[in-house]
Amino acid sequence: MISKRFNKNFHDVFAACKTAIRKCGFSIESFDENKGYIYASSPPSIFSWGEEITVEVNRISTTTTEVRVESRPKAQLFDWGKSRENERMIMESLKNMLE
Secondary structure (H helix, E strand, O other), rough: EEEEEEEEHHHHHHHHHHHHHHHOOOOEEEEEOOOOOEEEEEOOOOOOOEEEEEEEEEEEOOEEEEEEEEEOOOOOOOOOOHHHHHHHHHHHHHHHHHH
16 A cells, blocks of 8 residues: 655545546546545456555545555455556556646
């Protein structure tokens, strides 16, 4: 899991998270803005059967929001670093939009 704080309001960060997930080629399965959760998945590849991705968006203050991204393999024990790469891709995309 990786996390980062942004000096932006919650609503803007939550919307940017959904955009970042789609830009990375992942599918949003469900989300709840009131609870600050986005559930997504990655497609299967030659390295994995796909991953389940959880993005948690937390309001720290009116102008500060924290994002946590966690990716886990769907059907295997070892994912050859694919989950870590998914987390990094989403966070990099998010940084490019918000910083």
